């Protein structure tokens with residue numbers, strides 16, 4: 171008899187920079203930012219006669235009473251407590267629980283005791299055997315998948331997903347990244363040899379999301395432009411597709427490494443294809459820290475100039491920013507702040523360096539006896555770490571970060587960066603033309619964005635002044651409106667992250683940088699400065 | 706100035722149109738080109754000038770100038 175299968179993407183325990191918890195935070199219906207590709211992909215791999223349903227706990231509650239043969243649970247490190255909570259409850263009710271996804275693959279020992287079947291690795295590599303075994307009822311407690319070729323990837327089952335509460339659709343055109351950043355668990359999970367989906371598959375997935383009303387789509391590659399030839403082929407196909415949908419185009423977003431800024435052809439193509447937003451792991455302007463972490467693609471270039479190249483092409487950048495490398499000293503907080511303000515980057519995903527399980531960094535820190543056992547990796551606040559720093563105490567690192575997040579996201583500093591963005595954004599070469607209103611599908615979630623921001627603006631005079639400055643600057647360049655609203659949405663979510671983590675202390679932004687004048691390696695004076703700032 | 710006059714002036718100001726362009730059936734998006742940022746600015750201005758808070762449920766239903774007048778009436782009453 172055909173099986174029933176319930177897939178769950180548990181909520182992250184605390185809001186994350188790229189989430190959408192801000193909607194619920196302000197009393198609106200819960201939502202997710204990027205639609206979940208893991209569950210929809212697993213559903214597409216299951217036997218055609220299986221009865222499949224799914225829930226993304228970010229936008230709807232889990233139905234523990236559902237009748238099903240199997241419960242499939244996926245998740246990243248931020249979702250681990252949720253994965254365990256949901257699994258334990260289903261098992262208490264006698265259900266058979268299957269774990270898979272990035273965290274289960276990288277830290278199987280942490281989750282093994284909470285599931286009946288553990289899938290390690292990418293599911294495509296073992297799907298046929300796994301589902302045949304599950305179908306027969308004679309299955310193993312653990313499956314280890316080979317890295318699959320992506321050429322036969324099925325179109326994800328978006329028809330089963332709650333699309334009306336997801337801001338952004340999702341397509342993965344490749345997996346893996348050739349770089350070797352020391353802290354990166356992506357390359358441990360997916361490898362350094364990038365594997366690609368055929369262009370036709372990418373377009374077929376795009377069509378299916380477009381039909382469901384998505385007009386913002388995230389290309390969920392680890393490093394979209396790592397192989398320029400493949401990226402070029404996909405971007406050309408996207409550009410041509412946009413020409414056929416010129417009256418209602420799609421805005422794409424993705425992740426790239428900064429080295430692509432030097433490639434004029436690919437940069438121009440990104441704009442022409444309608445890529446309007448990219449995430450770049452900038453991490454730090456501290457060259458010694460970049461060397462330490464093997465972020466070679468960020469070395470030997472002026473990071474601010476390279477970032478500018480994206481804005482010149484009409485592409486907004488969000489930057490990864492990390493503090494807590496071995497080479498970071500007490501002045502790193504000031505240096506990072508000054509760096510941020512020299513860029514037009516509205517949003518930085520700012521946090522402490524952490525050593526995820528299975529990474530070379532984890533191994534090195536552990537060998538040095540500097541791993542804080544049982545510390546959260548990144549489940550809690552983005553300022554938590556599992557590393558004992560070298561040049562400052564853990565308390566100093568935390569105090570410096572507390573100052574930095576409040577300084578970088580003070581309404582004044584944020585407005586400065588957004589106004590810079592408005593002034594520096596180059597003309598759109600792609601499908602988005604000056605002053606056009608895009609996204610004609612009128613989805614509820616899209617009209618919730620101004621509503622959420624309205625509530626944020628009511629929180630204080632500084633926020634209201636921030637918006638007025640941005641709004642007025644935008645009147646001179648109305649074509650930048652979608653970019654500005656994307657940045658504003660990002661700001662709302664950042665504030666939600668900090669509210670939830672009790673990190674929002676605007677008074678800190680009025681203080682000078684911490685540890686000014688502290689002798690390196692001492693920090694006593696700096697600690698005092700921060701302690702008094704927080705009082 | 707009564708609420709209706711304030712609402713019409715704020716809409717005209719945010720949309721960058723003369724008051725004479727506005728009728729109750731004028732559509733906010735199709736007719737006045739109100740994008741998300743202008744919608745946000747409109748809501749903030751209305752709430753500040755009239756010292757009201759427009760209900761979330763109502764905001765989703767605002768399609769025309771008449772809808773905005775009715776929503777303000779409902780909370781200011």
Ligand code: SF4
Nearest residue numbers: 347349350351354392
């Ligand atoms: S560039 Fe990004 S995906 Fe690639 S190794 Fe570095 S952190 Fe990982």
